[in-house]
Amino acid sequence: MNLKITKKKFTALILLFLLPLASMAASKKSKGPTVNLGALLALTGPIEGMVPPILDSVNMAASEINKNGGILGGRELKLTVGDSKCSAQGGADAAKKLVNINKVSGIVGALCSGASTAAASGVAVPAGVPMISPASTAPTLTNLKDNDLFYRVIPSDAYQGLYLANLVLKKGIKKVSMTFVNNDYGIGLAKSFRDNYKKAGGTIVAESKHEDKKASYRSELATLRKGGPEALVLIAYSEGSGQTIMRQALENKFFNRFVGADGMISEKLLKRIGVKQLKSSFFSRPVASKTRAATKWEKNFGQFSKHKLKSIFAREAYDAAMILALAIQKGGSDDRATVKANIRAVSKAPGEIIEPGEWKKAVELIAAGKDINYNGAAGDHELDKNGDVPGVFGEFVVQMGNSFKQVK
């Protein structure tokens, strides 16, 4: 057999590659007008492990809507997933396809803050497509020049820093050391904590930025301990540097009291470190888990997906998709400008409250001309003028049985 690539074979190869594209264009026409939403998720890349439950959750929203009579009077809601690869290029490139080829009316995403920024400012904003991110927490996104098109249903790290600073002071701790992981999460949260803590009269005697996944942080810890801090503010991930730092600080008796944020709350951490040593430590995290809406979502998600309930950002992703769908339904059109104009209208009080799984009720209320207010699995989502949600945070301490307990 002659395996040389001739011109003919090369053309055949290219045609083969184009075939699915052509069939896709054709199939779209035959199905009639679908209402299109995009989900810009980091399917590959550094956070790929987190994504499958998020994908399931967005898909659950779409399937609930389609099962309950569809959108805009029986049309099908079609979800297209783009892979942002958690990078700026990937985000912009995938958004280009969603916006131009898939003709989406809105985008759920992106997840990583860099991908969100590039996708929003480079693609979605010029094209007038609204985006709702379920996971980008970088404070810089607050002031993005977004023409009121970029929203998020997860609080900016700036709010958690403020909460944490006040919590630490309320406990009477006036002198702390701080170390944070060197990425957008760590830097953003640390800056917000630093600013708010100092403003309210606290003193940070030493602080350091550390790289994730090193074997030893002992020298950093030795430096951080100088100046007599009462606790160590540790902004890191429990699966990464957070756990190592905590263990080495305890082993070497550098610190015995820690203040952590959402990245540190994991039961695995307690199994490895032990509850006893962390009795005086406390943690903060955005909370919404106690509401009725959240319980409903949990029940539905448990049936829909094989992934665990604890998966982070899955609730937010569901809410983002629901807000976009409700905005389409309320505006009565999948036109992008209409969607944009209705995002705040469907998520803000006052109005009849809509919770996860209540698509049918929402459609009926809208048809009756009533104002609706979506209260989601991850919170009430009262979007402010920058498109941010304030977020509710809770204080967590450890308890026996290796778990966290919310105390406030």
Add this chain to the structure above:
Amino acid sequence: MDILYGWMMYGLSLLTVGGIYGIIVLGLNLQWGITGLFNIGIAGFFAVGAYSTAILTSPATENHVGGFELPVAIGLLGSMFFSGIMAFIIGKICLRLRGDYLAIATIGLAEILRLILKNEVWLTSGPRGIPGIPRPFEELGQPWAEIAFLLIVLTILFIIYLALQRAIHSPWGRVMRAIRENEKAAASTGKDVDGLRLEAFVIGSIFMGLGGALLSHSMKFVGPSASDPLVTTFLAWVMLTIGGSGNNKGAVIGAFIIWTVWSASELLSGVLSFKWMNQLSYFRVFLIGFILQIILQKKPEGIIPEKVYQHK
């Protein structure tokens, strides 16, 4: 009509990014294809270019130095200048090495460069990146803004292509190839081998920096993830290898083909069920490797191989 418009808009962006990669790959072709310098530190020069223009042209912020809000043209020239300076310094240090040793040195220094840019928060805003980079002719609105930007990219690509085409067919280009084939022979005829290698390295890296700058104007944002070696170094090398190392036309065509495959293969997800969408993303990376294998096995010199000229 609406669907056609969408495909046209997407086509514009494919050509824009493809053209930007074309500029980078032309730089790599000068270094590797013509002169034989094994540079796998493209990401570093790309990052210097991308951040230089970002700092020079973006509006003021409290997060990092900058706020100069200079015109985009100045930003592009600045990024060429800074990546050239960096290449000069790195070249002075590394170019004494040959072959794979040079490769290791370039990847090391380029990673250092990238880490500096990631960590010097006062300069680059660190992991948060720099948003709000202007894109020229933005105020025209869609689709004219995209068309104008594409024309800018294609014009730059064309000028660089013509210049390099002339350069390789001049005596200068012949010396470069002589160096690639046999350095000692070239030196024995009295050519300043070290100086010429440095020239090729600096000029090639300037184009890489320019490519990075254009890409950050196209995305209007730059952050550490933008200069990830996977989407800079690796992709550029695949493009050159597939297109045809040593041939400028091959370099440009390779850039367009590979970027199209890389980006457009995602459209397949439209016909796949949800279950398979997750897998598709990995399949795309696999596809690039697969194409590379086929080309290397069947056409080791690339789609358009280097032409050997007989000079009389």
